[in-house]
Amino acid sequence: MDSTAAALFDSYHQDYEHIIRNVKQILEKDAQQQFGEQRKATLRRVELDLDSADDLISQLEIEVQGIPASIRPQFSSRLKQAKIDMNRTKRLAKDMHNQVSRGDLLGPNKRFNMSSDSPYDDANERTRLLAGHERLNDASRRLQDSTRLALETEDAGADILRALHIQGEQIANARGTLNSADTSIDRASGTIQKMIRQMYKTRFILGAIGVVLVIVVALILYFKLIRH
Known part of the structure; x- marks a missing residue:
């Protein structure tokens, strides 16, 4: 179980890093070259990716609890760094949203009007949406696997508790038998002494x-x- 938790942690962490790298590239490069509705659409995709990253952070928090204490610190450190990167990326996305809001107050941008009808941008957007959807499906499948593993672990724990309860009852019965035997031995010893x-x-x-x-x-x- 412990090795499975560590493997799941690594898998979720890889997915998280992939999403964060893409988001940073979009915010620091792609979105900077866009305007108006095109930038808004990009930021909406960023929000979806950040939601997926949040889900993966939650999964990392769950899996790190199942990792052996001897190696848990290094995974906890990776989780902490992931949260720091997540907060920085969210601040960067928030700053970009603020820029868009200020742009709306200043009025439409002609450069965006010239390029918003480009079919290549629509195809790129569809590709990214499909990729994001696929990542969400992968995260969902991993979440189901983790839930199934947790349920199996819970069932195994319940079986162990039942076995321990039965053994406890057997020990209690054996203790009662020993006490009865001690009492009988004491009585027999007293009888023998009387006979002597x-x-x-x-x-x-x-x-x-x-x-x-x-x-x-x-x-x-x-x-x-x-x-x-």
Whole structure:
């Protein structure tokens, strides 16, 4: 499970870096050469890409929890840097939005009107939208895989807890049996001690009776043989 979490983290991180690189290129180069509605459309695509990047950041936060503690710091550092890059890119996109808003206040731009009908821009936009849609599908599939893995892990954990509960009951039963055995042994030991004391008492009584009989026989012989 741990290796799977690390592998998923790497996969999500690669997708995230790919999206962020494309967004930065669009904001720093492509969008700078566009105007009016063309730039607005580009910024809308940027917003979709940033939403996908946000989803990937969330996945990175989930996967980093399943990575072994011994190697988790390096992945946490990568996650932290990814969040920093994300915030910088969002600020760059926000600045571009502000530029567009100021441009709307100043009125339409003739350069955009001359180039907005170019079929190459429409084809490029469709290509980027399709690419963004494909990345979203990939992220969705990975999210489903991660969810499935989490459910399987939860089921395995539940099975382990049930097994531990059963073992706990068995240990408790065995402990009760041992306690009962200890009680029985104590009772048997007490009974044996009583029997030993009774045996010594019986021996003493028999010995006393034997002594008395010997004395009686000796007296009888004395009176019959000697006194006679």
